[in-house]
Amino acid sequence: MEKSLSNITYDIPPVPDTPVEVIVDLLTKAQDIASYCDNMISDLFLAGQTLKMLIHMSQAKRVLEIGMFTGYGALSMAEALPQDGRLVACELEPYLKEFAQPIFDKSPHGKKINVKTGNAMETLKELATAGEQFDMVFIDADKNNYINYYKFIMDNNMLRLGGVICIDNSLFKARVYLNDTTDSNGLALREFNQFVSNDPRVEQVIVPLRDGLTLIRRVPPCKITDDEVFRGVTGRFILDRMRLDGKVAYVTGAGQGIGRAFAHALGEAGAKVAVVDLDGAKAETVVEELFLKGINAISITADISKSDDVQRMIDTIVSKWGVIHIGCNNAGINMNSASEDTSLEEWDKTFHVNLRGTFMCCQAAGRVMLKQGYGKIINTASMASLIVPHPQKQLSYNTSKAGVVKLTQTLGAEWADRGVRVNCISPGIVDTPLIHSESLRPLVQRWLSDIPAGRLAQVTDLQAAVVYLASDASDYMTGHNLVIEGGQSLW
Ligand SMILES: C[S@@+](CC[C@H](N)C(=O)[O-])C[C@H]1O[C@@H](n2cnc3c(N)ncnc32)[C@H](O)[C@@H]1O
Known part of the structure; x- marks a missing residue:
């Protein structure tokens, strides 16, 4: 057969959300390929749907295909992969990449596919050197090399535990059963x-459908303790367990500084975030930042020292998203005065925001969370709850933050x-614009000499x-005061 698909006219529809049909259409026109494979079109459809189903069922994210041909199987699998899924397709013949790549480029799923031309064994070596591991491997190339591909993949840890290898044509027109066969492919299979x-290392089942389809699953070696430490809690490894996908969070005082950093962190981890601040414009700016990163966010203007504002904040979030999983009560103020001069006005104002306000937020969010039977409240206290930072004088702040710790422990x-x-x-001491005020700036050198880490916190x-x-x-942690101060409270 001539190695060219030049008689195919590339007539890809403008809305190519049906790449499978596109390839079938092209193949119908390509007499050379159609005659190359018996009943190819109908077989293709079944094979594509089966591969797609396998990807869905195994929830694979990283897929390796050995033997790509037209790209039909690759694109079918890519359709089932999540947005961040990846498929490496190995194909001997460069002209087949030339055929498939324009179709991949037109498909919304094509960018998940990386075609590597050349002998698949060489590609495998390259992938192994790069430390690549796959959730699913589809072997569908030269039959006499199936065993070499399989051995290489298994010996080089390229299939993750629980991962699946899918083998096409494993019964090879039943020739594997014929004792007297001399067919080299039948013998190889x-x-x-x-x-x-x-x-x-594996379990396998040969499904005697069509030309035989083998499903192989990598199992743990017997000496492994197959428990939650090994498998992950509910099958999720530690970084996945720290993801916050589907969670709803709010952060008070999120217009700047620590609160803004909290809002970004929670959003990056997958949560929807309500950005709450006294200054609505600042909150809105942070929401715009989050939008740019693809994070779902809303802004709420609220003074957390006012009970009506706190309740409105909670009601707004519940009416928008129906739940509240994470409440970060971060808003706070700090005024400096020597204790003998501290006015009741300063004391009351500090306590109104830092302690009473935090309590009101905890209570209002807590009522929602208790009804849900689930919630994570994270209050911002201070190192000042443990030590008396100096030389600045800040009695009201220190005592209010000690109160936040006791509030946290009690709740x-x-x-x-x-x-x-x-x-x-x-x-x-956090390096925020607040400490660059005229009165505090001269103290920075003094603070630095008190911090074993030798720098302020970012x-x-x-x-x-x-x-x-x-x-x-962190489900087993509650009432805890997590101190992050570069060791300052130790000196
Ligand atoms: C049966 S077709 C693959 C069909 C494809 N998996 C699908 O589902 O659409 C086999 C392909 O394997 C390729 N192939 C054969 N030997 C190869 C090798 N040593 N390395 C890479 N690809 C190879 C052939 O060029 C051919 O395109």
Whole structure:
């Protein structure tokens, strides 16, 4: 057969959301290919649908295809992959890539496919060197090499545990059963099938449909303790357990500084975020930032020292998203004065925001969360709850933040058996615009000499902590004060 598909006219529809039909259409016109494979079109459709189903069922994200041909199978599988799914298609013949690539380029799923031309064995070596591992492998190329592909993949850990290898034509027109066959493909497949059935690393089933379809699953070696540590809790590894996909969060004081960093971190981890601030314009700016990163967000203007505002904040979130999983009560103020001079006005104002306001937020969010039987509250306390930062004088701030820790401990204990966790984060001195005020700037050198880490905290130093406390990974932690201060409280 001449190795060219030049008689095919590339007439790809403007809305190519049906790439499978596009290829079938092209193949119908391509007499050379159609005659090359018996009943190819109808077989293709069944094969494509089966591969697609396998991807869905195995929830594969990384797929390897050995033997791509027209790209029909590759595109069928790509359609079933999630947006961040990837498929490497190995194909010997460059002209087949030339045929398939324009179709991939027109398909919304084509960008998931990376075609590597050349001998598949060489591509496998390249992928193994790069440390690639796959959830599903489809072997559908030169039959005499099936065993080599299989051995290489298994010996080089290229199939993840629980991953699936799918083998096409494994019965090879039943020739594998014929004792006296001299057909080299039949013999190669017989040897392959025998090898796989004796391989303790896998389970296999040969489905005697069409030309035979073998499904192979990698199983754990017997010496492995197959428990949650090995498999992950509910099958999710640690970083997946820290993801917040589908969760609804709010952050108060999120217009700048620590709150803004919290809003970004929670959104990056997958949560929808209500950005709450006294300054509505600042909250809106942060929402715009989140939108640019593809994070679902709303802004709410609220003064958390006012009970009506707090209730409106909670009601707005519930009416918009129906639930609240994560509440970050971060808004706070700090005024400096020597204790003998501290006015009751300063004391009351600080406590109104830092302690009373935080309590009102905890209570209003907690009522929703207790009804849900699930919630994560993360309050922003301060290192000042532990030590007396100096030389600046800030009695009201220190005592209000000590109150936030006790509030957190009490709520944490009280609500633990109803699915609501309450923890707090105590940052050290954070490098925000606030500390660059004229009165505080001269103190920075003095503070630095008190910090073993030798630098101030950046807001980004706190982001992993809020994600951890917001996630299921911290379910056994409640009433905890997580101190992040570069070691300052130790000196
Ligand atoms: C049966 S077709 C694959 C069909 C494809 N998997 C599908 O579902 O649409 C086999 C393909 O394997 C390719 N092939 C054969 N030997 C190969 C090798 N050593 N390395 C890479 N590809 C090879 C052939 O060029 C051919 O395109």
